[in-house]
Amino acid sequence: MRSQMKRTNSQGKATLEERFADEARFFKAWVENPKVTGAVSPSGRFLARMMARYVDPASSGPVIELGPGTGPVTVALLKRGVAPERLVLVEFDPYFCKLLARRFPRCKIVQGDAYNLSKTLDGLLEEPAAAVVSSLPLLTRPDADRTELLRQSFAMMQPQGRFIQFTYGMVSPIPRRLHANGAMPFEAEPSPPVWLNLPPARVWVYRPTGSPALIQKEEGALILKLKAQTRKMRGEIRETRDRMEEGFRETRDKVEEGLRETRDKVGVGIRERTQRARRQFELQRLRMSNDPALRPAIALLRKIGEHKKPPRD
Numbered sequence: 001m002r003s004q005m006k007r008t009n010s011q012g013k014a015t016l017e018e019r020f021a022d023e024a025r026f027f028k029a030w031v032e033n034p035k036v037t038g039a040v041s042p043s044g045r046f047l048a049r050m051m052a053r054y055v056d057p058a059s060s061g062p063v064i065e066l067g068p069g070t071g072p073v074t075v076a077l078l079k080r081g082v083a084p085e086r087l088v089l090v091e092f093d094p095y096f097c098k099l100l101a102r103r104f105p106r107c108k109i110v111q112g113d114a115y116n117l118s119k120t121l122d123g124l125l126e127e128p129a130a131a132v133v134s135s136l137p138l139l140t141r142p143d144a145d146r147t148e149l150l151r152q153s154f155a156m157m158q159p160q161g162r163f164i165q166f167t168y169g170m171v172s173p174i175p176r177r178l179h180a181n182g183a184m185p186f187e188a189e190p191s192p193p194v195w196l197n198l199p200p201a202r203v204w205v206y207r208p209t210g211s212p213a214l215i216q217k218e219e220g221a222l223i224l225k226l227k228a229q230t231r232k233m234r235g236e237i238r239e240t241r242d243r244m245e246e247g248f249r250e251t252r253d254k255v256e257e258g259l260r261e262t263r264d265k266v267g268v269g270i271r272e273r274t275q276r277a278r279r280q281f282e283l284q285r286l287r288m289s290n291d292p293a294l295r296p297a298i299a300l301l302r303k304i305g306e307h308k309k310p311p312r313d
């Protein structure tokens, strides 16, 4: 009962006795598998606090912790005000998992491989995560594994989510040149060094820059721009069509008018020529009859013919 009380106070805070036990367990894990454990002792509280500082307790959604070990970062997250029910702890070592389950009974403990995060957490998250807080020994893994871990973490986070990682190294543990290549756009920001940790460490915070929210926003703006351009083009097409129709109507009216005029002129000419031909025919007929009584009529017809003679065209 006494040891039970020592292990499960409300924020999973360890007693001195327990801290020694943790050091011993951690050291044993490191001796057995140094590449997986990655450190000879649990992180100190200053480093754990620095990690937790980057998580907004007012955010919503799960906070995923990768490689919690004996739980110093978990404690810092709880102290920061993150509700235990929001914490999902992904740990490879079965022994640490049992210990975590005892120490943080309200947190979700998942025993599995954090480098295969999508599969390990498949169906376990009810909503996108607010943050992924990782103490994994990244430097023992190839670049491709680290980048893939970041990609999978971004995929299960909210657009404004952060991937938080500590390192004992001097540079970003996730290669930034991949970012430069545009393979996965993210921005990386280092914390000040935590000198009081042994060895001194630093925290890096990664944020997706091509986040779904940003993409959606850019897509929305692009759609609006395209719609405006389409509206403008439609207006221009309508105007051009109206202008062409008007031009066509004007040409058609002119052609019709011209045709009418020509038809009228031709009609008048034909009528006049027919009449003249008739008169000449009549004159000819009268001349041929040789009747003196008809001479005045012949003279008159000749006179009319002279008078009405149309100009030669």
Ligand SMILES: C[S@@+](CC[C@H](N)C(=O)[O-])C[C@H]1O[C@@H](n2cnc3c(N)ncnc32)[C@H](O)[C@@H]1O
Pocket: 036, 037, 038, 039, 041, 042, 043, 066, 067, 068, 069, 070, 071, 072, 073, 090, 091, 092, 093, 096, 112, 113, 114, 115, 135, 136, 137
């Ligand atoms: C450097 S320790 C950090 C432990 C603890 N968070 C701390 O700060 O003291 C790394 C932890 O990651 C765990 N780990 C290593 N590889 C892992 C993997 N592929 N999946 C899940 N946990 C892993 C180890 O078992 C170990 O507990």
